[in-house]
Amino acid sequence: EAGVAQSPRYKIIEKRQSVAFWCNPISGHATLYWYQQILGQGPKLLIQFQNNGVVDDSQLPKDRFSAERLKGVDSTLKIQPAKLEDSAVYLCASSLDNEQYFGPGTRLTVT
Amino acid sequence: GENVEQHPSTLSVQEGDSAVIKCTYSDSASNYFPWYKQELGKGPQLIIDIRSNVGEKKDQRIAVTLNKTAKHFSLHITETQPEDSAVYFCAAFRGGSEKLVFGKGTKLTVNP
Numbered sequence: 001e002a003g004v005a006q007s008p009r010y011k012i013i014e015k016r017q018s019v020a021f022w023c024n025p026i027s028g029h030a031t032l033y034w035y036q037q038i039l040g041q042g043p044k045l046l047i048q049f050q051n052n053g054v055v056d057d058s059q060l061p062k063d064r065f066s067a068e069r070l071k072g073v074d075s076t077l078k079i080q081p082a083k084l085e086d087s088a089v090y091l092c093a094s095s096l097d098n099e100q101y102f103g104p105g106t107r108l109t110v111t
Numbered sequence: 112g113e114n115v116e117q118h119p120s121t122l123s124v125q126e127g128d129s130a131v132i133k134c135t136y137s138d139s140a141s142n143y144f145p146w147y148k149q150e151l152g153k154g155p156q157l158i159i160d161i162r163s164n165v166g167e168k169k170d171q172r173i174a175v176t177l178n179k180t181a182k183h184f185s186l187h188i189t190e191t192q193p194e195d196s197a198v199y200f201c202a203a204f205r206g207g208s209e210k211l212v213f214g215k216g217t218k219l220t221v222n223p
Contacts, residue, residue: 042200042213098143098204102154
């Protein structure tokens, strides 16, 4: 069974630029999550989708972050404009029941 | 909301020794407790989990215990090997909120 796929793996941008991350979950997993992991900390949930609907986006900074999962499968997370404090690893996970499986993450560096 | 505390933040053991990582949670309604292992440059990998209707679960060299009354759960790794070196995260999940809350992680180093 293929795991959660994410791209790109690394991205370096300047502050105020925009960036997008892509995630393809495990086939058949209805729930998809985006997490932000700052160095030395545990993952923090940004947004959770159930199929193509948003379940929880309470911790998503909506003035600059947006996410979509139009067809209930792949998802994209966008940051526009980026700030220095957005430097982190962005993890995508998918789940069937409670068990969440993570992708390798995208390491974002904002300079 | 749920809050998960994890200790210690770093742990160094000799190969062959045991390692124990402890977590506490605040929401008594939490009912699922997974543990993740994260190696450098990789995403967290689910290694073991326990549900609130079970007190202990074992899988080869790793085991997890849960004390619902005290709201504690622990990860035990026996006969540690250098490849066990990684950051380990505990988490708590509350059905209904559908949200997994993570501890801050424990960096385990197994010295050969």
